[in-house]
Amino acid sequence: MLRAADIMTTDVATVRGSATVEQAVKLMQAREWHALIVERRHDQDAYGIITEADIVYKVIAFGKDPAKVRVYEIMSKPCIVVNPDLGVEYVARLFAEHRLLRAPVIQGKLLGIISLVDIINESQFIESPRLTILEQELQDAIQQARATCSQTSPGSEECIIAWDIVDKLQAEIAHQEAKKISKTAFEEYCEEFPEATKNRMYDTWCSG
Structure with a gap:
């Protein structure tokens, strides 16, 4: 599975919250950046972010002088951050839930930025x-799992571990599809081999 760290852009710039919007724009234009991460004031402080949309919607749209507006006045802080080890599909869900276009990738320190692009x-x-x-x-x-259980026994530890892997995959697919599992693969197996329940401590599965 691809992670945020695998697709993020490491060419990312920071700007002080006290900088003017004019300075931020010049920095963006110099490298064709679409957003800047706003530096923290101290280690316990949160990161902020200023984007092209912030500048257009909050400065240009109201005819404000960018030389007189400070970054901290229009930035988003604290901004939503992404863990570099987060799977890309979960990054996409995070973006969808919060209507994000981009977010910094942080693990102790700023590592990069990830965007819809x-x-x-x-x-x-x-x-x-x-x-x-x-x-x-x-x-x-x-x-x-079926092969492992056939080679050992339906109640063996190896069989239990093999079906645990199946459970996790089936649960993830159900989550991806946003639907409930009517009958798990392990439940179907239990109908054939009731002894498989012997060492599995589930309240509802294979209880019939």
């Missing part, structure tokens, strides 16, 4: 849709 261009979602990959992984895991 990065997600579209670098995530390989066309060539390798995440759901398709998960579904194939699930089928492979079910086959592996």
Whole structure:
């Protein structure tokens, strides 16, 4: 699974909150940046962000003088940040939930910035849709679980571990599709081999 760190842009700039919008714009224009991360005042402070939209909507739209407006007056702070190890599809969900266009990638320190463009261009979602990959992984895991249980026994520790992997994949697919699981692969297996419930401590699964 691709992570935020794999597709983020490391060429990112910071600006002081006390800087003028004019200075921020010049910095953006110099490198064709669409946003700047606003520096923290101290280690316990939060990062902020100023974007092209902030400048257009809050300064230009009202005819304000960018030389007299400070970054801290129009920035978003604290801004939503992304962990570099977060999977790209979860970054996309975070963006969708909060209507984000971009966000800084931070783990102790500023590592980069990730945007909608990065997600579209670098995530390989066309060539390798995440759901398709998960579904194939699930089928492979079910086959592996059945083979493992056949080689050992339905109540063996190896069998339990193999079905745990299936459970996690099936739960992730259900979450991706936003639907409930009517019957899990393990429940179907339990109907064939009731002894598989022997060492699994689930309240509802295979209880019938």
